[in-house]
Amino acid sequence: MLAMAMLLVFAAACGNGGSGGETGNAPAESANGAQENGGSKPAEEEAKLSGDIVIDGSSTVYPLTEAAAEEFNKEHPDVRVTVGVSGTGGGFEKFAAGEIAIADASRPIKDEEAQKAKDGGVDFIELSVAYDGLSVVINKENDWVDHLTVEELNKIFAAGSTVKTWADVREGFPAEPITLFSPGADSGTYDYFNEAILDKKGIRNDDLISFSEDDNTLVQGVAGNKGGIGYFGFAYFEENADKLKVVPIEAGNGPVEPTLETIKDGSYSPLSRPLYIYVNKAELERPEVKAFVQYYIDNIGSMAAEVGYVPLPDEQYAKEAAKIEG
Structure with a gap:
């Protein structure tokens, strides 16, 4: 019995395998020192961003x-x-x-x-x-505008404009009062419209036009005014297509409506922009x-x-x- 007890003690000592006194289920290491069961933490976990x-x-x-x-x-x-x-x-x-x-x-x-x-x-x-395709929009009840030319947009919006009704824009249009809505002077959309449509003459500033940096305010303005016209980015038109009508623009190659395709291929000119x-x-x-x-x-x-x-x-x-x- 004494001999058997000594053998059991000896066997237990050999089973510890020189662990240096550590116990538990420590993961084994591969030849390169990496842990076999699960590996090291991903780099993104170690360098958490804040x-x-x-x-x-x-x-x-x-x-x-x-x-x-x-x-x-x-x-x-x-x-x-x-x-x-x-x-x-x-x-x-x-x-x-x-x-x-x-x-x-x-x-x-x-x-x-x-x-x-x-x-x-x-x-x-x-x-x-x-x-983006800068989009010209009109009120849903406007049934006389099927397109506008670059020259007509210039006539409507340019500084010094004398346009007061739609009849002043094109013969055959009704004498419906026109109301304009535009982004403010701090807007890149304002700058782009001024350059592409108005030849840098600037936008009129009288009692027929309202300015806002908030595109949603422009949407509400045009949607609430039968004679309203305004412009802003294509995304805002798409978001509000149930409230507004988009105007095809004639720049020499026939009227073109802004769509993802015409903006991408450049045919919606000159109002496509990066x-x-x-x-x-x-x-x-x-x-x-x-x-x-x-x-x-x-x-x-x-x-x-x-x-x-x-x-x-x-x-x-x-x-x-x-x-x-x-």
Whole structure:
């Protein structure tokens, strides 16, 4: 019996295999030292992102950026992305002052805005994100306008216009009072319309026109006025197609209505335009900002059509992504 007891003690000691005193089910290691049962934690778990990202600017680009922010937040719930709408010009002012990380823009940055950013120590990259078709809209009850020419739009909206009724626009139109609705001067949409339609003459500013940076206010204005006419991004028209009528535009090749196809192929001219985000390079050094911008460019093409925009070609997104790394 004594011999059997000694054998049992000896066997138990051999079973511990030189564990150094540790007990429990420690995972075995492979030749390279990695744990066999489950491996190491994924890098994204080890480097969990957090922080705040502040974005402001174009109301036209807002739906794109808001969509990207919402989807990004599902993957990175500890990163708070705030998206404001102060217009392209207002966004660039905040951007140049270093108040925001990213500026949404429905037009390229102007030379004086870029200089102001440089003077404020803000270096940046410009990223194209989608195409938009600036859409001219009228009231649902308007049954006389089947299309408008670029010249007629100029006649209606340009500074110094004497148009007061629809009869002043084209012979055969009724003497229905005309009421205009336009984005404000801080809007990139205003700037683009002024350049593409009005030859930079500026938009009239009298008692027949109302300005707002809020596209929803413009929608309500046109929808509530039989003689109303206004313009804003295609996405806002699609969202409110039950309240408004879109106007085909004649620019020399027959009237063309804005659609995803005509915007993409450029036949909706001259009101098709690219949209942008501008990123402060210093902010891009923050891991959460870089991750968000990369996510934006990698995914916005698939989101664009869902919110009423036209995606860029895949090769263009690849070029934009290279700018981030560069």
